Amino acid sequence: MHKVGLIRVLTTDEQPLLQLHGRLIEEAFPHLQVRSRCIPDQPQGIYDAATEAVAVPKIVHLAKEMAAAGAEALIVSCAADPGVPEVRRELSLPVIGAGSAAAALALALGRRVGTLGITAEAPEPMKRVLGTHLVAQSRPAAVRTTLDLLTESGTTGIFAAARELKERGCDVICLACTGLSTLQIADELGRATGLPVVDPVIAAGVVADYLLRRGTQNNIKLGRT
């Protein structure tokens, strides 16, 4: 069992909501134990440059506390990877950004990646990973913050945006907001479009699981050696 700290950038007092991303990772990766904390004073999360800038020092502060409390790896559960470079400079443990993890996993699944998030363009760290493989970007109509995703019109818009990416020739869809992970909508979008759909929270779990389990495997020896 490996201890992972997960940083939410959406402020909430509700424990089920606060712990949800961590529980999704725990269910998919039984070797991981995930504890979540959120930054203060951002009840609408991160949705533009200003809300990202103000979040970064809070993320670094939380990261230090979680590392001191025994986390072996940290996940920043936001597709913009806010604070990831800053935390990496301060701490030596693995720091995983949900955005770059999702973008990376998408590249293993296809070559023409479409992003679906809450901003007109995908977050910069995702764009940097995807490079020329990023061929289309989409967002649901009438959605500005992660909270708007949780409405009925938000959900309708998400499916429309996914179908648009398919029509534009994408061969894989990369979700570009962890609010979509909260909705647990990746599988349904996959069935609706016939394309692989990458969930950023699960992608972060994939990377954490890979990193923390390496070195703990027993080697397999060939019979003859």
Next chain:
Amino acid sequence: MHKVGLIRVLTTDEQPLLQLHGRLIEEAFPHLQVRSRCIPDQPQGIYDAATEAVAVPKIVHLAKEMAAAGAEALIVSCAADPGVPEVRRELSLPVIGAGSAAAALALALGRRVGTLGITAEAPEPMKRVLGTHLVAQSRPAAVRTTLDLLTESGTTGIFAAARELKERGCDVICLACTGLSTLQIADELGRATGLPVVDPVIAAGVVADYLLRRGTQNNIKLGRT
């Protein structure tokens, strides 16, 4: 349990060697059952353009047989992803190339990737995924084919090549030959360099596990909904 077909591009009659990559994946991902077959008449594997070209139709042929026999996904266990585009055109199941899977996973772990393989430059599919994040390429001295890796001077050269990548500023090492997976040397290289080291066979397993387990998870509901 999900059935995965794994295609080796090194011809061998020895079952322990033939099945080794599959067993490494099964050990890391207990939900996967991996059966391996190899292409005929290439006892030295793939190590240049000519040996790759002759392998592709054999890979497509094997892939069709394995899909017909019930494989839910296919892994081509070679860092050059030989035949992966061709198989994807012929079959509708997921087809994972060890090279692009490894390159993708490397991008989730760092931004300055160094490759370590048996050719002067990394295979094209890895270079395409890594784009501008590929900052250094290395190979052990006096190694030409995957078999040369299994000698004592091969091993010494592998560690020297890994240290060279670290000295050149890489923050993650991506192994660029699945012969290095046969050696199960990624963890040791990680300890020797202090960098995360991506094993291409395990990376292919990461992607297969992600793809095949999606859609089979139970959703987690928030307490209040």
